[in-house]
Amino acid sequence: MEWHRSGVMVLAALLAAAVASGCAAEGGGAGAPGSPAKPAAGGRPGEAAPQAGPARALDSYAEELKRKQAARAVAAKKWGLAKTPLAAPEPPKVKPRITTRKGFEVRNDAGLPPVFTTVPTKEKIVFLTMDDGAEKDPALLRMMTELDIPYSAFISDYVTNDDYGYFKKMQKRGVVISNHTLNHRYLPGLSYAEQKKEICGQQEKILKHYGKRPTLFRPPYGNYNRDTLVVAKSCGITAVPLWTAEAFPDHMEWREWDRDLHPGDIVLTHFRGKGDWKGSMPDMVRRVMKTITDKGYAVAKLEDYV
Structure with missing residues (x-):
């Protein structure tokens, strides 16, 4: 291992x-040096004391x-994975400070939720995130549970409202449900009021069906403006994670120039199936986990760090 x-x-x-x-116990005994150790309470001479502490x-x-x-x-x-996924380290006792990535700033407004693609860490870990919610493959739930691979769901109501129960099952298995707007619209093209309906309206939908307003939000297509972040903050969003790579059943797409993974990178994929992809969601998991494991990385839970 x-x-x-x-x-x-x-x-x-x-x-x-x-x-x-153990050394302290040897030096602090009541017997003379070289004399046999006293048996533990309830034990017999010559028996090893039970392990403790x-x-x-x-x-x-x-x-x-x-x-x-x-x-x-x-x-x-x-499940047909090429290799056994690596075990992630214990999460930090104190979450790292998340800041907006350079080039993703919006007028440098203090106090707006940070927009980032990588979480600050030196550990060889990445984070797996799934968007939208159109495909509701029960095999995915079983697969990810049995493999014990953490992931985060950023859902849009227009494709999840036909089966809220699927994502409720996912939530019960430890997956955090986060905000990807009501209707997956291009937010910079909307007015402030329209953006508020899309973002804060989805906050209320998630509260109603899953019991808690999210603190993480991902704008559709990764596009946003100042209004997006102001609105998101107004209804409880504290961070806006984007991504550095995207996974498909038959290939990976890279956002970084070196086409590689880095400690703390966020990997995007979608709830899609054979109607949209050249494969199923389990096929996608096999592909992305081969890439992650071959490069010596483990998958950690995003919400343990953000």
């Missing part, structure tokens, strides 16, 4: 604590990682 730096650091810290604890935590952490990766390996084989 491959280990990420953060996992190794956690294990090393726990091991060091366990060793220090950091040593037990170390074993539990390692066993949990092994268990999850073993289950993921079985699921990867079942």
Whole structure:
């Protein structure tokens, strides 16, 4: 099993604590140097004391990682992935500070939600996001659950209103439902009032059907203006994640000049099927995960960092 730096650091810290604890116990015993150690309470002479504290935590952490990766390996084989997806590190205790990417500013207005394509991190992780909601493939729900791959859904009401229940099932599996407007219109071509209806109206739809107003918003086509960000802020949006790459069942499209992944990149795909693509949503997952895993990256949950 491959280990990420953060996992190794956690294990090393726990091991060091366990060793220090053991040394302290040896030096602080009541017996004379060289004398046999006293049996633990309730134990017999010669029996090892039961593990406790950091040593037990170390074993539990390692066993949990092994268990999850073993289950993921079985699921990867079942779903036809080329390789087992890598395990993401533990999320940070403090989320990184998100700022607007250079070139995506709108009059540098202080306090507007930042527009960005990459999350600040040194970990080899990327974030998978899915837009719109036209295709409602039950196989996708099973596949992503069994593979334990996190992703985020940015939905538009005009293609989800025929089956809110599909995305409710998704939400129950840990997926955060975020805002992609009511009708997927080109926002810079709309008035302030029209943009408010599109963005804030979708906030209310999501609150009604999924119990919570989103804090993340993605404008259709990635296009926005100052009114977009002012409106979004007015109805509870705190960040506007765009993307650096887009996944299809048969290829990847790249926004960056080097056509590569970078730590913290956001990957876009869509809820689409064979009517729009040369393949299904599971085909798309196989393609994007091959790219991500081959490049040594794991998929982390966007909302743990933003």
